[in-house]
Amino acid sequence: MTKTLSRDWWRGCVIYQVYPRSYQDTSGDGIGDIRGIIQRLDHIASLGVDAIWLSPFFKSPMADFGYDVSDYCDVDPMFGTLSDFDELVDLAHAKGLKIIIDQVISHSSDQHAWFKESRSSRDNPKADWYVWADPKPDGTAPNNWLSIFGGPAWEWDSTRRQYYMHNFLASQPDLNFHSADLQAAILDTVRFWLDRGVDGFRLDTVNFYVHDKLLRDNPPLKLSVEDGNFMGVDAPDTNPYGFQDHLYDKSQPENIVFLQRLRALMDEYEGRTTVGEVGDGRRSLKTVAAYTNGGDKLHMCYTFDMLGAEFSAEHFRRSIANFQSVVKDGWVCWSFSNHDVERHVSRWKRQGDDPDHLARFAVTMLSSFRGSICLYQGEELGLEEAEIAFEDLTDPYGIRFWPAYKGRDGCRTPMVWEREAHHAGFSDALRTWLPVPDSHRILAVDQQDHLSGSMLNHYRETLAFRKSHASLIDGPMTFLETNGDLLAFIRGERDERLLFVFNLDREPVEWTPPSDLAIAEVVRLHGFAPAWQDGTVLLTGLDAFCARLV
CATH class of the missing domain: 3.20.20.80 (Glycosidases)
Known part of the structure; x- marks a missing residue:
């Protein structure tokens, strides 16, 4: 399979x-x-x-x-x-x-049938399917929660004479998962x-x-x-x-x-x-x-x-x-x-x-x-x-x-x-x-x-x-120490280990892998051609390197 x-x-x-x-x-x-x-x-x-x-x-x-x-x-x-x-x-x-x-x-739309029923009264079968709360004594919202889309996370409903909660638009009332x-x-x-x-x-x-x-x-x-x-x-x-x-x-x-x-x-x-x-x-x-x-x-x-x-x-x-x-x-x-x-x-x-x-x-x-x-x-x-x-x-x-x-x-x-x-x-x-x-x-x-x-x-x-590489699907990922703005790590273990180095800087940089890493072959990444000279990786700006390890 x-x-x-x-x-x-x-x-x-x-x-x-x-x-x-x-x-x-x-x-x-x-x-x-x-x-x-x-x-x-x-x-x-x-x-x-x-x-x-x-x-x-x-x-x-x-x-x-x-x-x-x-x-x-x-x-x-x-x-x-x-x-x-x-x-x-x-x-x-x-x-x-x-x-x-x-x-x-x-949350749902305020046009959902559930919300229309919920807002119709305080004792209907779906009365607690949304987040309703009484106002404070001065008529303001129940607490200080805010909507991501701006303003308070509470909207007054004149039928129930309560506020309902909305994390986004007022027309997106929050469903009550306590029900x-x-x-x-x-x-x-x-x-x-x-x-x-x-x-x-x-x-x-x-x-x-x-x-x-x-x-x-x-x-x-x-x-x-x-x-x-x-x-x-x-x-x-x-x-x-x-x-x-x-x-x-x-x-x-x-x-x-x-x-x-x-x-x-x-x-x-x-x-x-x-x-x-x-x-x-x-x-x-x-x-x-x-x-x-x-x-x-x-x-x-x-x-x-x-x-x-x-x-x-x-x-x-x-x-x-x-x-x-x-x-x-x-x-x-x-x-x-x-x-x-x-x-x-x-x-x-x-x-x-x-x-x-x-x-x-x-x-x-x-x-x-x-x-x-x-x-x-x-x-x-x-x-x-x-x-x-x-x-x-x-x-x-x-x-x-x-x-x-x-x-x-x-x-x-x-x-x-x-x-x-x-x-x-x-x-x-x-x-x-x-x-x-x-x-x-x-x-x-x-x-x-x-x-x-x-x-x-x-x-x-x-x-x-x-x-095409099993190590990239589910293999472990181990980071290596680097210089500059380099991201270096190993993917995989046992049958296949791949070394990746990415230069996130816009300037060229050199990097020498740790001495305990033995590179079997340089692997071509589509669109990238960094140099590999005398055990050192030479990367231009926004360059990428890959090698198969022994």
Whole structure:
């Protein structure tokens, strides 16, 4: 049995994230859809990835573009039908691709039938399915909790004459996981998709499910030199959400019990997986350890460690080494970009950098890390963050904090398939939901697909290299001491040990491996050609070296 068919196919897998609104429009409304993803499956399969993560496609009023679900068991008409989804699953499986869907269960839309019933009175069957609380005697909110999208995390409801909690938009009320009935209903929706053949779930804001029953105030965040500045890890530093130490509005111990119930359900099905998104500031690794250890909760998690602006050998070494030391028997999924952050080439580019070379370097480095990895649509083309005019913004987060923070629209623009086609082949509509940047057209798939040495083919070569070496799938990772801004480590043991060295500096550097390492042969990494002279590695700026050890 091959690894991709085994129960643990997810260990060391490569996941490709599709943001359905922006992938391919087949209906002519300027918004991508499920049939568009079906149309482009061959492109995804050609990359050599193992799974597709689909951002939300459920019924929704789209206040937060699908992360506000009004029906967990149906497809929004703008994306297609359940039959379209079933066809996508079948065709993906026929091409050897798994399907992971985004499960957004920390909150729903205020248009969900559950919330409409819950807000109707204080004694209806779903009265406790959301987080309701009485006001303080002066009529103000129950405590000082803040919404990530700005303002208090509480909204007054005139029917119940109570406040309800929302970690995001006021139209995204938080579900109350202290309710056993609510948990059961959520698990029923998970089973619905498992029965349709879904291979896994990406769990949005997985540490936000449970809140403190006592509704205690969060204290202010106290920063120290040792801690570093964690403001901006879960929210940009223009957002007062980062001023609080979020002890009580998320990451509560009772969450473990629900995750165990979820895992028990997942284990009823063969070869399914879960990957949780953990945004918990400086406590993220501790939370990941609690959520993934023991084999009875989540299969893997990812944090925001590598989704920020820091680009240095020390940062990557610290992120991975800390994970390996804290999370003993759990698993991680690393990524550099997704639908919520500025594209990594733009985040890490310095004056004078060649963005094309930086993108090649980044994916080569990411593909050598221990853990599963996630790629975001368009990065295989080398796309940078798009500049979006204020009048074209759609993201409520960006609109709220403009101009200091421009939001998430710049990483969500449509895929570019054909350079000269209308809207670069994304849509036949007069207008698309976000504009297609002219700067992206020159990087369209049809410009790179059959071009030797293109970014697209660099991704294919790099992922093929990763898949061809068992040590890169699940082998151990041991760091070595270096000089300069070098990241050096060994992957694997016994039958295969590979030495990797990455120069994150823009200047040339020399490095001599420890004397107890015997190099059997230099291994060519696609797109890189460092010198190996008299036992010394000579690396140019943003250069990479690999060798097989005896």
